[in-house]
Amino acid sequence: MVVQDTDAIIVVDVQNDFCPGGALPVTDGHLVVAAINHIIPKFHRAVYSRDWHPRDHCSFHEPPDYRDGSWPEHCVEDSPGAEFHGDLIVPMDALVVSKGMNRDKEAYSAFDGEPDLVEKLQGWGIQRLFVTGLATDYCVRATALDALGHGFDTYLVADGCRGVARETEEAAIEEMRAAGVHMVRSGDFE
Ligand code: VGL
Ligand code: ZN
Numbered sequence: 001m002v003v004q005d006t007d008a009i010i011v012v013d014v015q016n017d018f019c020p021g022g023a024l025p026v027t028d029g030h031l032v033v034a035a036i037n038h039i040i041p042k043f044h045r046a047v048y049s050r051d052w053h054p055r056d057h058c059s060f061h062e063p064p065d066y067r068d069g070s071w072p073e074h075c076v077e078d079s080p081g082a083e084f085h086g087d088l089i090v091p092m093d094a095l096v097v098s099k100g101m102n103r104d105k106e107a108y109s110a111f112d113g114e115p116d117l118v119e120k121l122q123g124w125g126i127q128r129l130f131v132t133g134l135a136t137d138y139c140v141r142a143t144a145l146d147a148l149g150h151g152f153d154t155y156l157v158a159d160g161c162r163g164v165a166r167e168t169e170e171a172a173i174e175e176m177r178a179a180g181v182h183m184v185r186s187g188d189f190e
Helices: 029-042 117-123 136-149 166-179
Strands: 007-012 046-051 095-099 128-134 153-162 182-184
Touching: 007 029, 007 136, 029 128, 029 153, 046 136, 128 136, 136 153, 136 166, 153 166
Parallel strands: 007 046, 007 128, 046 095, 128 153, 153 182
Antiparallel strands: none
């Protein structure tokens, strides 16, 4: 796999709250950082999404049910939990997309956070999109399926992803694969 000028990567929600010790930890969530840092320097264009909720976001419930889309309070705007993982490389020229900022609306896809994202990517001449990050079964899934829907040749960097729960993670990978998302690993890149 050789990265070209017409490729971009979308790094989804690699934030403290989705890593061990955070408010909504994904098992081994921090392990995606090494895989992502390894390939980031190869890309000319990088988009980083971040979950960026108001304190009264509609998805917050105590106790949370998880399966119905209710979650513990997480990634509150400007809080330490909402910061990118401290070891994650975020290039100076990366486009950072915040999502979930409307208290009444859930927003899993990076495309929900930035209405102009498709036009921006098209303006850069992007044809292939590599999607990776947290969590496989929610925001990564939604972003990859949206990318396909917008006509991009879409790849999941599998070892740069971790899921909330094994069953939903496996189902999400199967759904993405069936929809036409290609599966690659960080070690496949030259
Ligand atoms: C996410 C649950 C709630 C994610 C965000 O980034 O996958 N999951 N908010
Ligand atoms: Zn959220």
